[in-house]
Amino acid sequence: MGSDHRGKQKILASLPSVDELLKAREGHKWLSDHPRRIVVESIREIIELTRKEIISGRSTKVDMDGIVCAIEGRIAERSSFSLRPVINATGIVIHTNLGRSGLSEKALANVLAVSRGYSNLEYDIAAGARGKRHVHTTGLLRELTGAEDAFIVNNNAAAVLLCLRSLAFGREVVVSRSELVEIGGSFRLPDVMAAGGAILREVGTTNKTHLHDYERVLGPETAVILKVHRSNFRITGFTEEVGIEGLVELGAKMQIPIMYDLGSGCILDLKPFGISGEPTVREIVAAGADVVTFSGDKLLGGPQGGVIVGKSQLIEKIRKDPLARAVRVDKMTIAAFEAVLMEYMDPDAAIGSLPTLGLLLQKPEEIRRKAARIASSLRKLPADASIAVVSDVSMAGGGSLPETPFHTFAVAIRPGHISVNELEQRLRKGRPSVIGRIKNDALLLDARTVRPGEIRALVSAAAAALAARG
Numbered sequence: 001m002g003s004d005h006r007g008k009q010k011i012l013a014s015l016p017s018v019d020e021l022l023k024a025r026e027g028h029k030w031l032s033d034h035p036r037r038i039v040v041e042s043i044r045e046i047i048e049l050t051r052k053e054i055i056s057g058r059s060t061k062v063d064m065d066g067i068v069c070a071i072e073g074r075i076a077e078r079s080s081f082s083l084r085p086v087i088n089a090t091g092i093v094i095h096t097n098l099g100r101s102g103l104s105e106k107a108l109a110n111v112l113a114v115s116r117g118y119s120n121l122e123y124d125i126a127a128g129a130r131g132k133r134h135v136h137t138t139g140l141l142r143e144l145t146g147a148e149d150a151f152i153v154n155n156n157a158a159a160v161l162l163c164l165r166s167l168a169f170g171r172e173v174v175v176s177r178s179e180l181v182e183i184g185g186s187f188r189l190p191d192v193m194a195a196g197g198a199i200l201r202e203v204g205t206t207n208k209t210h211l212h213d214y215e216r217v218l219g220p221e222t223a224v225i226l227k228v229h230r231s232n233f234r235i236t237g238f239t240e241e242v243g244i245e246g247l248v249e250l251g252a253k254m255q256i257p258i259m260y261d262l263g264s265g266c267i268l269d270l271k272p273f274g275i276s277g278e279p280t281v282r283e284i285v286a287a288g289a290d291v292v293t294f295s296g297d298k299l300l301g302g303p304q305g306g307v308i309v310g311k312s313q314l315i316e317k318i319r320k321d322p323l324a325r326a327v328r329v330d331k332m333t334i335a336a337f338e339a340v341l342m343e344y345m346d347p348d349a350a351i352g353s354l355p356t357l358g359l360l361l362q363k364p365e366e367i368r369r370k371a372a373r374i375a376s377s378l379r380k381l382p383a384d385a386s387i388a389v390v391s392d393v394s395m396a397g398g399g400s401l402p403e404t405p406f407h408t409f410a411v412a413i414r415p416g417h418i419s420v421n422e423l424e425q426r427l428r429k430g431r432p433s434v435i436g437r438i439k440n441d442a443l444l445l446d447a448r449t450v451r452p453g454e455i456r457a458l459v460s461a462a463a464a465a466l467a468a469r470g
């Protein structure tokens, strides 16, 4: 016991100090590449860890190479960003948890160009006077949607909140019971309504709402008739709803504005591609809706944002609400929006350049080829795993096209020496993170959402995950 204790003391005494490590060749290199406090704290942590291993008897000598290696790992971990790119192998294109829409090259370039220094964000260059930040996107939105005026805010939830507040504060907003939606937990229409100070006036039933249900409740207290797109669900069977045309007619007769929360906000008609169920913003504007709101980063494929388009008089009122300032967008968002909207001026090119559209409209054959490429690289790895290309179905996600199944191909991995749950976890925690899904005891990596430029990184992440022992 005594000699064991003395032995441990001897090993502990040979542990390097923080100072010694800082002065060593490696220490100099770490300090030149990383902030001092990160280096010092990482060294301290690893020395402390090693000390505990020696005291517990798990470690019986000081392994300098091992310590240096562990410190390097810790420094790398501590100096990497929390928010970082991941590989989306879920097949869900508009994945809210994974950042929804990637930006086009032109949008990214414009964000860089505008954000590096000063810009004419709120400066009217022609007049040499103060300008307004919304002017940069208004013209394009008018052209693309046919609306009289437009305004962009932080996201669609903010757009709905702002519209309700500015148009219906303290007054009634009429909504069909079949449209009182919840989108992703934190957006529940009745709650947003309350937050905007509007009084919810429900009409109809869950499955059927008639025009006379609306007619019956309209009165001097009614500020707005609101229609909400059922983004993430469908009601089927014995159903009836009043379409936008019917509501517009009623609104015109009663002098009540019609607001439509479209959710996704499709600019391009996707019907020629076999995708139905999402009306275009232009169709809804043309039908006569007074105010239309939609997200910037769903089907539109732009940055996070909430677009409000509609009649000038109402948009002007919305813009003047004090809340508008609180939900205004930054120059980076405007730079990205303007570039993305510009892409839509050439619809064919937009499909090629906007990642969200491109990923949704991929031909199954294209996806199958990507899956086959991934599978053949994985089969070359010295790992005991069964690898197969399987056909599957994925969803658009992000509260878009809930009933449209997208045929896809995935690589199914059944690892030999570890469980499929373990493999899923290793890939998720690896660098880069690869997010897949488990189905029928296999890990599925859906090739739809894996970009060709990511395949190499995906394969090396999979190699590491399959090689490491449990």
Ligand SMILES: *Cc1c(COP(=O)(O)O)cnc(C)c1O
Pocket (backbone or CB within 6 Å): 155, 156, 157, 158, 160, 183, 187, 228, 229, 230, 231, 232, 261, 262, 263, 264, 294, 295, 296, 305, 306, 398, 399
């Ligand atoms: C997604 C969605 C929202 C919320 O939009 P965000 O841009 O995520 O704030 C609101 N309404 C509908 C109908 C939606 O689909």
